[in-house]
Amino acid sequence: MAKAARTDAPALTDEEVRALDAHWRAANYLAAGQIYLMANPLLTEPLAPEHIKPRLLGHWGTSPGLNLVYTHLNRVIGARGLDALCVWGPGHGGPAVLAGSWLEGSYSETYPDVSRDAAGMGRLFRQFSFPGGVPSHVAPETPGSIHEGGELGYSLAHAYGAAFDNPGLLVACVVGDGEAETGPLAASWHSTKFLDPVHDGAVLPILHLNGYKIANPTVLSRLPESELDALLRGYGHEPLHVSGDDPDTVHRALAAAFDQALDTIAVMQRTARDEGVTERVHWPMIVLRTPKGWTGPAEVDGVPVEGTWRAHQVPLAGVRENPRHLRQLERWLRSYRPEELFDADGRPVPEVLRCVPEGARRLGATPHANGGLLTRELPLPPLDTFAVPVDAPGATLHEPTRVLGDLLARVMNDTRRSRDFRLVGPDETASNRLQAVFDASGKAWQAGTLPVDEHLDRHGRVMEVLSEHLCQGWLEGYLLTGRHGLFSCYEAFVHIVDSMVNQHIKWLKTSRELSWRAPVPSLNYLLTSHVWRQDHNGFSHQDPGFVDHVLNKSPSVVRVYLPPDANTLLSVADHILRSRDYVNVVVAGKQPCFDWLTMDQARAHCARGAGTWDWASTDGGREPDVVLACAGDVPTQEVLAAAQLLRRHLPALAVRVVNVVDMTRLLRHEDHPHGMPDFEYDGLFTTDKPVIFAYHGYPWLVHRLAYGRAGHPNLHVRGYKESGTTTTPFDMVVRNDLDRYRLVMDVIDRVPGLAVRAAHVRQTMADARTRHRAWITEHGTDLPEVADWRWEG
CATH class of the missing domain: 3.40.50.970 (Thiamin diphosphate (ThDP)-binding fold, Pyr/PP domains)
Known part of the structure; x- marks a missing residue:
């Protein structure tokens, strides 16, 4: 009672x-x-x-x-x-919710063939958990x-x-x-x-x-x-x-x-x-x-x-x-x-409908359950306002996520009246260098406060709670009702929501097939504090596998971006925050990173998704002897350092440097909307030359994405292979054979004829790896030639 x-x-x-x-x-x-x-x-x-x-x-x-x-x-x-x-x-409470929406009439308005009469009742019954019908649980097909x-x-x-x-x-x-x-x-x-x-x-x-x-x-x-x-x-x-x-x-x-x-x-x-x-x-x-x-x-x-x-x-x-x-x-x-x-005609009698509300107040007709109907465009400022100046590739360094934080602060400020943008994350906004947003909005908080607390705000729209599940669930509910947001998380711990993102991807895939569901703002992840710069926290914090998990899902919904510097991160962020009905995963570092591209170059490069960096290449318009490819900020730096070593030690070698921002570009066009046609892929990577690919995550993902390409047998991928610990930043790449010296050795091993002609160069590279190990064991820091490295074009 x-x-x-x-x-x-x-x-x-x-x-x-x-x-x-x-x-x-x-x-x-x-x-x-x-x-x-x-x-x-x-x-x-x-x-x-x-x-x-x-x-x-x-x-x-x-x-x-x-x-x-x-x-x-x-x-x-x-x-x-x-x-x-x-x-x-x-x-699996589908029968109840379908019954309620059919009684109130919203179901028949959404699906006119399931009319609110005996014939429609028959269709309602027959379609449930029946081939060609509707699922047994409340699903995107269910109004409300x-x-x-x-x-x-x-x-x-x-x-x-x-x-x-x-x-x-x-x-x-x-x-x-x-x-x-x-x-x-x-x-x-x-x-x-x-x-x-x-x-x-x-x-x-x-x-x-x-x-x-x-x-x-x-x-x-x-x-x-x-x-x-x-x-x-x-x-x-x-x-x-x-x-x-x-x-x-x-x-x-x-x-x-x-x-x-x-x-x-x-x-x-x-x-x-x-x-x-x-x-x-x-x-x-x-x-x-x-x-x-x-x-x-x-x-x-x-x-x-x-x-x-x-x-x-x-x-x-x-x-x-x-x-x-x-x-x-x-x-x-x-x-x-x-x-x-x-x-007698199967219509509900008046007494049954006496308490049923009308119009959009019916549970099956509320526009809040079809959030795309309520979505307003997010006011995104011009990127040039936040772009970092790049006079020459690699001449300066910035923390990419800190630069992004300035953009997000402007978005937060420009939505202070509409209140339709939120940033969520598990206790990591400042750790991930996004703290500029606190100038526009504090952290939502209704519990008690102490004098030492900072940025807590009863009306805040930055949301921090040490539960990735809550961050994900809050943001999904926010997006599905028509608002915008971003989920910032340490890369290794976003796996906690693996099953949640599975379900959201399935929801979006099905929703895209329903003409009556309006597109909703995309679910956007920013994964930082990533595998290559968790050298201080160690093995437990080193896992880049969320990308693999997402790219197993529906190609119509998933997108994965690995911007190599601050300006490309700005360009990618602008794109994903404007998008609808996607799950976008962006992996970007928070540590100082070299600036490679101007804002205009970054826009063009991100629009392509993958392309050559002519300023770093030595093929000079001729067919390359080898392709050095990279995806991710640290792999990009290692590839450029390797290209520089090759330029110094093997100046006659024609090297093409290719950077990939959009990982789905590696797929065939028939397998993903962003995938490259074969002629485009072959023009970029060649069909018969060795490709040494330095990738941010697990190397087998690149092999899977590029499977079936003509040049796949020539593809050799270096990436994270579950070798991690508390160590120096460069030792992380050495441990996983992603370092510049190993990449040069890979080129020598795979370009025909180089194994003999460049044996002395290979030995020099192997000796550098040995010196590295001795140096960090004695000094606890990286080799000066690594720590002080700069790009020299």
Whole structure:
């Protein structure tokens, strides 16, 4: 029962309860029908085996609870005139959310062939978990959704991301008790410490305790209510408890809890916005405890089902072959009294729709769940304002991410009124040299402060929390509701969100295939503090593999950029922040790096994605003897140092230097939109000359991307090969055979005839590597010839 359900709203009348119950019963009927039926949707004739799907797929257990929430959200949205969005967290709750959107009409508006009548109901049933149909979970195909139902653990982070900078929006979030056991969800309760009641919307978590996962009880459902209440209050929430299995009682208690929660939210926002109250608030939430598979079969074959883990998926299996199960299914479906809920043509009767809101306030029609409709262009300033001057290649050094920080500060400043840009990262903004943004916005923070704290701001739009999951989830929710952002992270630790980026890429791929979904701002990663300059933190901080992970995914969505200096980073950043419907990964260093290209040269080079650097090459328009290729800032420096050594020791050798910014350019054009046609690739890398490729990450990725090219047998890649420790910067490249001396040796080993003619040069290079080892062991610093190296054209 509702605990302390105090509200100024009047109690529900019996008529209002009947209307809520009618909608709930209709939604339950539709949810069960989707799992089982492929014909006879209104049960106008006795149920027969041929009416049943040959493969029964889907999840019933969570559906009645989700239907209950959908029903009651309809009531408060309509009664209060709310703009609302709901994030449906429990996995595979698709039947419920599809039922709700079909009843309100938003589904038929999105998919006119699934009309709101008997024929459309039949299509709704047949398409569910059926070849050529729709998935069993809430997915991009589901109107009103921004969260993949099977993506357990991220619902609450997505909800808060949607609420940030959306002051008029209520985001309800149903948290399943199974997903509540995950680490990301456990951290997400702390999002209240970052929610600004002045500029942000409200999040109303609804923790649904139905008691079971697939085969086991859930932890939170087995806690005594007092212990659970203390836990949630400790997180900073004010929980309202609703429990029971009597529909009339639960409807009244849940309605009172919703009213109390929304009344409280309204007071909190009003006092913060109008009266300037700054005390941290404890936001309300609802704990809803109802049986798993409620209203479904109580027993099947003498075994309890309703209220147990057996209700999780399909409570009655083998219905086509088992006449007893078929009769039980028919009794179950008829128990909802569909003849009272739908007219003869299959349309919902007025009582079912009495509490359903209208227009864009319907949960399936809210534009906030189709964020591209609300997206404004990001005001990006001219890059020349921030470009570093380059009089000659390699004459100066800058920290690329510090230069980018100045650009991001301007963007943050220019969006101070629109509030549609955020920078997120795990406690690393200043560490990653982006601290210029603090001149435009502090770090979002609603918890306590001390005099020693810096840059904390109740209204800030820089978000730092030591949870990559929260950073990712917040930003995804923010982007999917139409705003812009950037995720800055240490390269090695972005792997924590591998599964999250998987799901987001899948979401974007599917969304791009749906004409009604408008393109949303891209998910942009800046990976820095990278593998080659984590020499001080050691092996645990050295992992460049996120790029490999992303490039395994859909070519229509993923992009990977490795700008070699500050101006190319500015050009890449301008491009990704303007883009839509992509996942962009940018890897750039924060340590001082040589400036190679002017801003105009950087723009042209980034537009090409890969190209020759004639000023570093010695082929002079003739066919090269060898190609030195590079991708990444440190590999670029090593290749240029190797080119300089070759120019000094083997001046007759024709060397072509190629730099790659966009890694997808290496793919064939038929395999990726950015891929080079064969003639272009062959013109750049040749078909028969050795290519020594110094790459930022794991070397086999380049082999995979270039597989099938005519010159692939001549491709030799150097990169990170899991040899790391706490050491000097140059020793990191020596350990992984990416250093300039090793690259020169590779050229000598692979250019025909050089092994004999240049044996003395090779020996000189090998001796330099030996001297390096002795020097760092004695002095703890790199060789002076390395530390003081400069490009000499």
